[in-house]
Amino acid sequence: MAKENSGFSTIPETPVSEAKPPLCSRPSKASARLRRDNEREKAEKKKRRQRYVEKGGKCNVQHGNVRETYRYLTDIFTTLVDLKWRFSLLVFTLAYAITWLFFGLIWWFIAYCRGDLDHLEDHTWTPCVNNLNGFVSAFLFSIETETTIGYGHRVITDKCPEGIILLLLQAILGSMVNAFMVGCMFVKISQPNKRAETLVFSSHAVVSLRDDHLCLMFRVGDLRSSHIVEASIRAKLIKSKQTQEGEFIPLNQTDINVGFETGDDRLFLVSPLIISHEINEHSPFWEVSREQLAKDEFEIVVILEGMVEATGMTCQARSSYLMDEVLWGHRFMSVLSLEDGFYEVDYNSFHQTFEVPTPSCSAKELAEATARMDAHLYWSIPSRLDEKVEEGTEKEAGDKERNGSLANSETVQINERGPLREGAGGGFL
Numbered sequence: 001m002a003k004e005n006s007g008f009s010t011i012p013e014t015p016v017s018e019a020k021p022p023l024c025s026r027p028s029k030a031s032a033r034l035r036r037d038n039e040r041e042k043a044e045k046k047k048r049r050q051r052y053v054e055k056g057g058k059c060n061v062q063h064g065n066v067r068e069t070y071r072y073l074t075d076i077f078t079t080l081v082d083l084k085w086r087f088s089l090l091v092f093t094l095a096y097a098i099t100w101l102f103f104g105l106i107w108w109f110i111a112y113c114r115g116d117l118d119h120l121e122d123h124t125w126t127p128c129v130n131n132l133n134g135f136v137s138a139f140l141f142s143i144e145t146e147t148t149i150g151y152g153h154r155v156i157t158d159k160c161p162e163g164i165i166l167l168l169l170q171a172i173l174g175s176m177v178n179a180f181m182v183g184c185m186f187v188k189i190s191q192p193n194k195r196a197e198t199l200v201f202s203s204h205a206v207v208s209l210r211d212d213h214l215c216l217m218f219r220v221g222d223l224r225s226s227h228i229v230e231a232s233i234r235a236k237l238i239k240s241k242q243t244q245e246g247e248f249i250p251l252n253q254t255d256i257n258v259g260f261e262t263g264d265d266r267l268f269l270v271s272p273l274i275i276s277h278e279i280n281e282h283s284p285f286w287e288v289s290r291e292q293l294a295k296d297e298f299e300i301v302v303i304l305e306g307m308v309e310a311t312g313m314t315c316q317a318r319s320s321y322l323m324d325e326v327l328w329g330h331r332f333m334s335v336l337s338l339e340d341g342f343y344e345v346d347y348n349s350f351h352q353t354f355e356v357p358t359p360s361c362s363a364k365e366l367a368e369a370t371a372r373m374d375a376h377l378y379w380s381i382p383s384r385l386d387e388k389v390e391e392g393t394e395k396e397a398g399d400k401e402r403n404g405s406l407a408n409s410e411t412v413q414i415n416e417r418g419p420l421r422e423g424a425g426g427g428f429l
Contacts, residue, residue: 052238052251053301055203057196057318080184081191088188095181100146103170104139110162111138128160146174195308196317198223203351205300205321206330207279207293207358212370214279214363216256218321219332220304221272221350228306228315231267233258233275237284238320239298254284256300269306271345272335279363290328290360298323329358 051060072079080091111117111132119125120133131154132138141154145167156163202219209215222228235256241249258277259265267273279285288296300321308315330353335346359366 053320104142108135108138126159128163192313192315195315199317201319216277231269231306234303236301289362
């Protein structure tokens with residue numbers, strides 16, 4: 001039997017030592033395996049959905065083919081503030097260096113045109129600026145004038161009206177440059193988006209039951225002791241959509257209610273809070289089950305806004321959750337504990353979740369099942385009120401029957417005795 005099946009066997013007839021490939025072929029297999037792994041990783045990266053908003057809050061959108069670039073120059077202050085730090089420092093340095101060089105060149109040109117450079121050794125000559133003997137000294141005098149240092153070695157004289165006018169212009173223009181550049185640097189340093197670095201969001205969102213309703217929840221917290229005043233939270237569902245007319249809307253934004261109608265979106269953000277979105281008939285997740293949630297492609301963008309208590313400036317922090325970052329059937333760990341005279345927040349458990357029993361069906365199916373269960377209980381268990389009503393109707397029917405029989409017997413007795421006659425002293429009742 002073994003001989004008959006030897007032709008179908010996958011084991012080679014040669015010894016194992018002879019069946020081994022040569023040593024030189026092993027690196028090629030390893031390289032082929034590595035190549036396959038790289039291709040698999042590339043395919044997974046392509047399959048992975050691109051974020052609209054990064055976890056850190058940066059919007060992953062770039063503007064291309066902007067032809068009206070002059071609009072950036074009309075709002076030059078905001079343009080300078082939005083620049084990166086290396087470019088801002090470069091502009092800051094160039095603004096002062098160019099003005100110093102420009103006015104230094106004008107001071108040297110005035111001295112050259114008046115002939116001050118030709119009478120350096122003539123003590124009877126009154127120059128426009130004392131001790132100005134070249135371009136370097138003119139540049140140093142320009143710096144002293146604009147920065148109001150005033151060492152006293154180089155001084156303008158009263159015999160140079162053009163120099164006096166230039167001195168006034170440089171003083172005014174230097175003050176404007178100082179105000180503009182210092183203002184830009186101050187605003188850039190005190191930008192409120194730096195305050196958003198200490199506002200944290202949970203790494204995952206969860207879906208579980210809360211008060212017998214499926215809810216989508218995520219957690220927010222503030223790492224600083226100074227609070228965010230008038231904090232409010234919003235959430236958006238980013239998902240492509242096709243209308244009934246066939247129009248395709250990429251990255252369509254749908255509002256997710258996190259308590260706007262009840263005022264729960266206004267936060268007192270002293271300790272970490274769990275933001276809840278009840279999945280009802282107005283929710284975009286009304287018909288989404290656990291299985292469909294894993295297959296669907298969407299992104300949930302959460303936005304926390306408030307006013308910085310220290311500076312009074314408005315601050316905004318953002319984060320997002322993809323479909324694989326929404327955990328179905330999980331709940332957040334508690335981070336708040338009561339100590340001796342204060343509450344302590346343990347941020348080690350801020351992102352931790354644990355599994356809880358949660359139905360895998362959608363909120364719509366859960367509501368329909370609950371309604372069917374309530375209807376079944378209503379029709380299967382009679383109420384006491386109905387029993388009392390039935391007893392009352394039976395009792396009234398019995399009383400009526402008894403009253404009717406008594407009335408018939410009296411009528412029969414009266415008929416047997418005959419009708420009442422006129423003038424009789426009495427009658428039978």
